[in-house]
Amino acid sequence: MDLVNQYLRGLLSGREDGTFHRSLYLWMVPRGSLLCERRLQEHGVFDNFAAIAELPLLLFKMEPDLVSMEMPSAFREWSVHGDPCGVHLSARALMMLQGLYGLIPIIRGKGPNVTALYNMMVELRREMAHNEPQIPSKIDQLILIDRSIDLLTPLTTQLTYEGLIDQCFGIKNCVVKLPSSRLHQSGGSDGADVMLDQQQSAPVKPVLLTSADLLYQELRDANFSSVGPKLAAQAKQITKDFDERHLAKTVVEMKQFVQKLPRIQQAKQNLALHTSLAEALQEEVSAGLFGPALQVEQELLRGSIDCDKPSPFIEECLGRSAPLFTVLRLMCLQSVINNGLKTKVLEYYKREVVQTYGYEHMLTLDNLNKAGLLTAQLSKSNYATIRKTLRLIVDDVNELNPTDIAYVHSGYAPLSVRLARYVHSPGWRAITELLSMLPGPTLSETQQPNRHKRSDSTSATGDDAGPVVLIFFIGGCTYSEVAAFRFLSAKSHENGGPEYILATTSLVNSNNFLHSLSTDLLPQHTSHP
Known part of the structure; x- marks a missing residue:
């Protein structure tokens, strides 16, 4: 409401009589609020609106x-x-x-x-x-x-193609924003490279990720380890489709090929885009703490780490001032699996976080405690029983052809x-x-x-x-x-x-x-x- 007040003040500032001669309407999404209306009254701009209503955009x-x-x-x-x-x-x-x-x-x-x-x-x-x-x-x-x-x-770390994009770059409203330099490195065709190069003037390029992209629809739910073979198969199929032009001998066959050409060109552009995305993801998973953190995460989930003691890897991350959310994620994972941490371990973790990253994160630690993510252990953990009953861990999972x-x-x-x-x-x-x-x-x-x-x-x-x-x-x-x-x-x-x-x-x-x-x-x- 403070921003609304500033906007209205800007509109009224150029008026000699201090009034605005157009009808103004305020829509609150997804619901109205009496506190918001009271705030507008405190600013003295409430009466400038012809109507204030709610717009229930819920889904x-x-x-x-x-x-x-x-x-x-x-x-x-x-x-x-x-x-x-x-x-x-x-x-x-x-x-x-x-x-x-x-x-x-x-x-x-x-x-x-x-x-x-x-x-x-x-x-x-x-x-x-x-x-x-x-x-x-x-x-x-x-x-x-x-x-x-x-x-x-x-x-836990998402290892599907779509999940890993969200994990590394963040997907918001079906759009991921990537540095243009990431998308410039394309292994696709010249036509696709031209399409991508047109965006190079902008430091960040928004990329829409929906099922309208047929290649993305095929890749999004696949494990990332299977994305490379799928992209290679798609490249071979596009090459095969494009080579059909050499087989067209009659006017009718040429016409049929020309009709398919826009689809082939679009497929080449999509291939170039997802090849670049896959390369960017590969850089992310190959660098820094991604691999070691994933290994520790898998060991925690399998029950291979003693959760009653501080994790040596978490201590190493604290010593190296690793990204805070990486450290907090592993701490919370250990706490949730163990139904809370031993009091000494919890206090040790909190003290190290504050000393390493600053006192300003004390409220974050308190919020994690209230949310049940980083708590003291009050009773024995039932995770082993839940893991066994629901088969949460599957050995020798087939990532290429999952069952x-x-x-x-x-x-x-x-x-x-x-x-x-x-x-x-x-x-x-x-x-x-x-x-x-x-x-x-x-x-x-x-x-x-x-x-x-x-x-x-x-x-x-x-x-x-x-x-x-x-x-x-x-x-x-x-x-x-x-x-x-x-x-x-x-x-x-x-x-x-x-x-x-x-x-x-x-x-x-x-x-x-x-x-x-x-x-x-x-x-x-x-x-x-």
Whole structure:
């Protein structure tokens, strides 16, 4: 609101009478706030608006099977500050989806916020009274997953192509911004090089990453180790397609080739782009602490490191003043796996962070404690039992031709995905004891429309397809989890299993997840006369 005030003051500054003769409207996204209106009144600009309203843009389509609320601070709001606004907005978003696709008959969930979210949905439905859209349900089941039940996955390194791009460069609204120098090093064709060279005047080039790029659609969910062979195969196919011009002897054959030429040229440009991206990623994973940190991470997940003692690698990183989030990520990973750190180890880690990186990170350490990421151990860890029951670790995973979702982390299967899969086979009743080890209540509810029965043909993909399941992440979802669910959906087409579509409050990686919880103690600047 302070920025709105500054903007209006700028508009009014050039007016002699101090008034603005155009109608001004203020839209608050995604919801209005009385505090914001009060702030405008304090600035004395509230009466300049003809109207102030809210614009409930709650969900943004990322892909046909993925929508996001784009609320990166949601997890911090309720885990650190206890603010339920994010849960309320999530309930409104789910009610909006039900208004479009019908009432979801079965709801399952696990975590501290799922009961509150469901109760808010019930209250919103009650407020609608008899105004519910009477349409057949196209979604068979809703599974609510609170991020708090699986804090491991956002702390682990994503090893899919899309996940690694997000991990190293950050994807925001399906766009990654890269230095133009990175994209200049292209192994593609001359035409593709020209396309990329046109962007060299700008220091940073935005690159759109969506399924509209067919090559990216093929690469995004693949393990990064298989990207090179896939790019090589694509290059051979483009060369083969382009060489068909030599086989065209008649006018008709020439015309057919000319019609295919734009598609071939676009494929060459996409190949050049992703070759450059792959080279940039290879530089990232080959340099610095990426490899050693990944190895320690894998050992922690496999239970090969004694979590009751300080990690020698973390101590080495502290001594070398490694990037703070790399150090915090490994500390949090050790703490979550061990259900907290021994008091001496925790205090030692905190003291070293403050002495190495500065006192301004004390609030960040406190936030990580409140969020359950870096805590003192109060009870024995159940991780070994959870790991064994859900098969979180898969040895000898096939990264080129995967047969298990563990390929997304080269051996670690996301706990959240395993848990969601267990809803259908063998069912959560078979793992009741394990569910009790995870934080928060277990939700199992059914909904029935007021006047019309749910349609027997509920699948959005046809009568012969399996059930459609909506997975909603409260607190963020990683691209590795998205890839894992897509892998399960692809397998389901073969055996009639469920098809998964995903919704989340935001898309996260270890860097922006920890950044959302960070708070710096900035020095207060005093003005001197």
